[in-house]
Amino acid sequence: MKTTPDNETTPAAPTAPSPKTDASAPAADVVPVEMERLNELTDGDAASMRELVDLFFTQTSQQLQQLEAAIRANKADDVRRVAHSCAGASATLGMVRFVPLLRELEKQGASGTLTTAARICEDAAREFKLIQNYLGTKLNSATSPGDAAR
């Protein structure tokens, strides 16, 4: 028995899925959530996805309020800490347009100068609303396990 082909002409070639060329930075026409990550993390189970999304909504709403308060009080380290945590969770769930805003807040918090933090926080709040609408529509239209991810 030979275990593997010696050359590239052997027909034993696994699927060659087409590589997708992604833009380096998320553009406005990029969907706000990479549903594939959410779907994978919940094994395509609609109930599990709802539970995870609810957790994200609750946690992020609180964090955005904390960020607003910290920016108003000019507490840079609080801004860094909350933005860091929020960015971690959002990146894990594939919130591709939301994360760069949080990273910028984290950066400003770490530098100690919250120059444009208030405006960025407003942008983040707007983006979060879009995420809520997007996921709300996806979850409401899901009729069977895995449908939400399509």
Added chain:
Amino acid sequence: MKKILIIEDDQIVSNVYRNKLAVEGYQVEAALDGEAGLKLMRSFQPDAIVLDLMLPKMSGVDVIKEIRGEADFAKLPIIVFSNTYLTNLIQDAWKAGATKCVSKINCSPKDLLELMRRTIGSAVSPGRPKVDGVPGTKPAAVVSEADAEFQAELRKTLITSLPGTLAFLRGSLKSLVKSDTEVTRLKHIHELYRRIHAVNGNAGIAGLVQIAHMAAALEALLKELYEKPKNITSSTLRTIATAVDFLGFLFEHGTQSDEQKIPPASILVVDDEPISRRAIIYALEKAQLQSVSVDDPNDAFKLLSENQFDLVFLDVDMPGMTGYELCTRLRHLPLHKKTPVVFITGLSDFENRTSSMMAGGNDFIAKPFLFIELTVKALIHVLRGKLQPAK
């Protein structure tokens, strides 16, 4: 006589299953890709299909959809060979109409035969005279002994080919790391993917479960990177390099027949953020690895003081105590002088890499990590620890 069609791109795997089923009295035909398989299905009219999901040209899922779209084959049993680490692909296969999904990692020819008997019955219809070599004519003990001998022979042949496989993998990896354009990077990732796919299938039928597991996890990571090149980062490239190195270690140390299972392991996850914690636990469960998770580094230190762990995942930025501080402290505990510690951090700049090493960490992974990347790392650390206990 019952008829089975095998659609499998790996000639060796296909031949092994084909021979086993034919010896047991089934009439078997084989195709190497989806299009050829569909064509053969229409003329051969099988009673069941064995289908690999990772096919060239047309994907396995598309083949299932085509089959289900034809009235004559709408209810034909389709046994799918899958990679357990490709969760989304398995979901797609079920949705498309697969009858049964089995993992290539631990499906021996004997397992496939038994599954086929349960699905479509024995090879020969009841009432027909039995002939020599057809199932039922040999005592079970003789068949079992023959199966064991056959698998031992497969394993022996596979083991002799492993040095060549490792040399190929290292060569491709070197070219991948040197690549300076996305096109060449993808070419080398595909090369690695093809060879690892073959290692997975061959190790699975030879009963080398640990090698098959590691190859299956790496195959899933490579597939993800090939499909989404934006995920090719210094972190993922480093993980691929470590995995190839570790396969070399497994090729030397993981081929004994009595070691062929994923050993139970005790893993601690420390992260103050619940969604990240959940993602880590999910990634570990992909490899059937159980873990304990805590959100407070002080609670983690207490657990570490009282319990042995095989692997620890640490977030860096936590309130009260950073991951680096916790790592430094745990290194003073007699139980954890050598326990592998992996930092999970968004702060992957050089300064923090240095900090992770200074604190006594063994490895790190950048947030947001690919779930399968973390799975690959966990498998490496757990298997290495079990096969080569710390001195």
